[in-house]
Amino acid sequence: xxxxxxxFIGCDNDFEESKIVIFGAPFDSTTSYRPGxxxxxxxxxxxxxxxxxxxxxxxxxxxxxxxFDGGDLELPFGNPEGALEQIxxxxxKILKEEKIPFMIGGEHxxxxxxxxxxxxxxxxxxxxxxxxxxxxxxxxxxxKKSHATVIRRCHDLVGDGKIFQFGIRSGERAEFYxxxxxxxxxxFNFNTLEDVVSKLRGKPVYFTLDLDVMDPAVFPGxxxxxAGGVSYLELLNAIRLVSDLNIVGLDMNExxxxxxxxxxxxxLACKLLREILLYLG
Numbered sequence: 001x002x003x004x005x006x007x008f009i010g011c012d013n014d015f016e017e018s019k020i021v022i023f024g025a026p027f028d029s030t031t032s033y034r035p036g037x038x039x040x041x042x043x044x045x046x047x048x049x050x051x052x053x054x055x056x057x058x059x060x061x062x063x064x065x066x067x068f069d070g071g072d073l074e075l076p077f078g079n080p081e082g083a084l085e086q087i088x089x090x091x092x093k094i095l096k097e098e099k100i101p102f103m104i105g106g107e108h109x110x111x112x113x114x115x116x117x118x119x120x121x122x123x124x125x126x127x128x129x130x131x132x133x134x135x136x137x138x139x140x141x142x143x144k145k146s147h148a149t150v151i152r153r154c155h156d157l158v159g160d161g162k163i164f165q166f167g168i169r170s171g172e173r174a175e176f177y178x179x180x181x182x183x184x185x186x187x188f189n190f191n192t193l194e195d196v197v198s199k200l201r202g203k204p205v206y207f208t209l210d211l212d213v214m215d216p217a218v219f220p221g222x223x224x225x226x227a228g229g230v231s232y233l234e235l236l237n238a239i240r241l242v243s244d245l246n247i248v249g250l251d252m253n254e255x256x257x258x259x260x261x262x263x264x265x266x267x268l269a270c271k272l273l274r275e276i277l278l279y280l281g
Contacts (some may be wrong), residue, residue, distance in 0.1 A: 040256065108208075135210075138152055197245060202246060248278075
């Protein structure tokens with residue numbers, strides 16, 4: 001793999017020396033409300049030079065760890081199956097080298113491609129899911145693979161008792177009822193996260209972060225905003241807890257830069273990416 005020309009700040013290390021590999025998945029072809037997440041990964045890289053590599057929250061610096069930025073995948077618009085296959089293939093290459101894949105979406109469907117690759121290497125995979133939405137529909141308008149069905153498709157792989165959902169405050173009634181039988185769902189906040197983290201120690205964990213878990217008053221730049229979300233600091237503390245686990249793959253998705261002309265949402269996503277990298281690094 002070769003260095004990307006434009007990298008996230010502090011992530012211009014060589015592939016061989018890096019523990020974490022970030023890459024973009026600019027895809028939003030199944031978005032049902034407001035598209036635009038395809039622009040997120042490029043915007044995050046460009047705007048990252050408005051923040052520092054140093055985190056006062058952790059007293060750590062990106063210059064002290066090694067992260068490789070693999071750039072954006074060239075995904076086929078309008079072809080979810082093709083996009084997922086490319087994401088899976090790229091994730092497999094990263095895992096083969098014993099590194100942690102960190103994908104930047106993109107709509108939430110992109111998670112499925114990465115999870116498929118990680119699951120093949122770690123059959124006992126558990127998933128922690130931060131989101132405003134359940135994403136548990138079996139189909140959306142007759143389509144099985146959609147941003148509204150992504151966690152249901154992940155369940156098809158890992159099965160019952162392996163998916164832990166937090167911050168959820170939107171979905172069909174049937175999704176919430178289905179979750180009672182098949183996933184662990186903590187509505188509205190992270191109140192039980194510490195207990196879940198204690199149960200998952202030593203197990204392989206995939207962490208998927210949909211940024212619309214935050215309140216749109218804090219983070220308006222997303223395709224499907226839902227009132228009543230968490231604050232930035234609440235999310236940061238929750239990420240700190242999760243990062244103490246055996247994270248074998250992760251993603252951050254659903255930033256849609258066009259819906260926040262102030263740029264605040266993109267800047268917030270940049271800082272979250274910095275903090276996650278430092279927690280893991």
